[in-house]
Amino acid sequence: MRRVYLDYNATTPLAPEVVQAMLPFLTEEYGNASSIHSVGQRARAAVEQARAQVAALIGAREKEIVFTSGGTEADNLAVRGVVEAAERPRKPESGKHVVTSTIEHHAVLNTCQALEAEGVAVTYVPVNSAGLIDPEEVRRALTPDTVLISIMHANNELGTVQAIAEIARIARGRKIPFHTDAVQAVGKLPVNVREWGVDLLSLSAHKICGPKGVGALWVRRGMRLKPLFFGGHHERDRRPGTENVPGIVGLGAAAELAGARRAEEAVRVKSLRDELESRILARVPHATVNGDRQQRTPNTSNISFEFVEGEALVIALDLKGIACSTGAACSAGAVEPSHVLTAIGLSPEGAHGSLRFSLGRQTTREDIDYVAETLPAVVEHLRELSPLYKKSVAAASK
Numbered sequence: 472m473r474r475v476y477l478d479y480n481a482t483t484p485l486a487p488e489v490v491q492a493m494l495p496f497l498t499e500e501y502g503n504a505s506s507i508h509s510v511g512q513r514a515r516a517a518v519e520q521a522r523a524q525v526a527a528l529i530g531a532r533e534k535e536i537v538f539t540s541g542g543t544e545a546d547n548l549a550v551r552g553v554v555e556a557a558e559r560p561r562k563p564e565s566g567k568h569v570v571t572s573t574i575e576h577h578a579v580l581n582t583c584q585a586l587e588a589e590g591v592a593v594t595y596v597p598v599n600s601a602g603l604i605d606p607e608e609v610r611r612a613l614t615p616d617t618v619l620i621s622i623m624h625a626n627n628e629l630g631t632v633q634a635i636a637e638i639a640r641i642a643r644g645r646k647i648p649f650h651t652d653a654v655q656a657v658g659k660l661p662v663n664v665r666e667w668g669v670d671l672l673s674l675s676a677h678k679i680c681g682p683k684g685v686g687a688l689w690v691r692r693g694m695r696l697k698p699l700f701f702g703g704h705h706e707r708d709r710r711p712g713t714e715n716v717p718g719i720v721g722l723g724a725a726a727e728l729a730g731a732r733r734a735e736e737a738v739r740v741k742s743l744r745d746e747l748e749s750r751i752l753a754r755v756p757h758a759t760v761n762g763d764r765q766q767r768t769p770n771t772s773n774i775s776f777e778f779v780e781g782e783a784l785v786i787a788l789d790l791k792g793i794a795c796s797t798g799a800a801c802s803a804g805a806v807e808p809s810h811v812l813t814a815i816g817l818s819p820e821g822a823h824g825s826l827r828f829s830l831g832r833q834t835t836r837e838d839i840d841y842v843a844e845t846l847p848a849v850v851e852h853l854r855e856l857s858p859l860y861k862k863s864v865a866a867a868s869k
C-alpha cells in the first residue's frame with residue numbers, strides 16, 4: 472500500500488543531511504560543550520556553528536539565539552520570562568497585562584492561563600472568520616500596564632499568517648516587547664527579525680526536518696528576560712543545562728537547509744497543495760476550506776467536511792495509508808473541538824468534521840494524486856453511515 476504523509480505541521484521527517492550532521496555527535500564526538508579539553512571544545516565549536524546557522528536563517532545576531540528543548544519551551548521562556556522580568560506597571564497597585572490572541576498554540580495560551588492564575592491580566596484578541604487578526608484590535612487591547620504582546624506568525628491548524636510587521640510597529644510605538652511564535656513560519660515564509668521589528672521569536676527543529684526536542688528562542692539584545700530554570704551559566708544565563716549537542720547540531724543543519732531551499736520549496740509545495748485542495752473541492756460536496764486562502768503558509772489546507780467526524784475520517788484514511796490530522800497534534804485524541812476552529816466561528820460539529828493536510832519536502836505529485844483519488848470515496852462511505860447526511864440528502868431530493 473502507498474504511504475502518504477501529509478502531517479508536516481505535526482512533525483517532519485529528518486532530512487538525510489541533518490542525520491549526517493548529527494551522527495558524529497551521537498557517537499565519537501560526545502564532549503560536553505563546557506569542558507576545556509579538546510573533546511569539549513569540538514562540541515562547543517559545533518554548538519556555535521549551529522547558532523550561526525539559526526541566526527542566519529532569521530536575520531539575527533548569533534549571541535541573541537538561546538537554544539531550548541523545543542518550541543514549547545521557547546514560548547514559555549518568552550512569555551513568562553518577559554512578564555516576570557518586567558518592571559512593575561506604572562500604577563503600583565495594578566497588575567501586569569499581556570495581549571495575545573485566541574488562536575495561539577497551547578504553549579502560549581496555557582502559559583498565559585498559568586500567568587492569569589498568578590494575577591496577570593490577559594486579553595485574548597479575537598480573529599475574524601478567515602482566521603486573521605486585525606492589528607487595530609491589538610492596539611485597542613493595550614493598556615498602560617501591558618508588558619508583553621505575543622501573537623503567532625503562522626497558525627499551525629489553518630496556516631493563516633498574521634501581519635507581524637504591522638503589529639510590531641504598534642508595539643514599538645508603545646515600547647512594549649513583542650514575541651512571535653514563528654514555529655510554523657520558519658522554513659515556509661521569509662523570516663527576518665530586523666525587518667519585522669519584533670523582540671522575541673520562537674522556532675522548533677522538528678517542524679523543519681530537524682530532530683525533536685530542540686528549538687530556539689531569539690531574544691533581541693538588551694531585552695530583559697527571567698530564566699525558567701536555574702543551574703549553570705549556559706546560554707548566557709538564559710537557559711541552564713548541558714547543551715543537547717546532537718540536537719543543536721541537527722537544528723543548525725536543518726536551519727541551513729530550510730534557508731537554502733525555502734523559496735523553491737514554497738512554490739513547489741504550494742502548487743501541490745492548491746491542486747489537492749481544488750481536486751477535493753471539485754469531487755467532494757459539502758466541503759469548505761477553513762482560513763484565509765491567500766494569507767496562509769504554502770503547505771497547509773484545512774477543510775471541513777459536513778456530516779462526518781474528523782476522527783473517523785483520519786482513521787479511515789490511515790487504513791488507506793494516508794496520514795493527516797484533525798485539529799492540532801497536541802490536542803488530537805481530545806474530545807474538545809479545536810480552539811482555533813471555534814475561534815473562526817465554526818460550530819462544534821463543523822470543527823469536529825475538519826481535516827488538516829500539511830505538505831512538505833518529501834511530498835510528491837503521486838502522493839497528491841493518490842489522496843485526491845482516495846479521499847472522495849472514503850468521505851462518501853462515512854457519510855452513508857451518517858443519519859444526518861441521509862436526512863439532508865432525502866430533504867434535498869424532495
Ligand SMILES: *Cc1c(COP(=O)(O)O)cnc(C)c1O
Pocket residue numbers: 480481540541542543544546576578623625626627652653654655675676677678684685686
Ligand atoms: C509545534 C508547535 C509548537 C511546539 O513546538 P515543540 O517543539 O513541538 O514543542 C509551538 N508553536 C507552534 C505554532 C507549533 O506548531
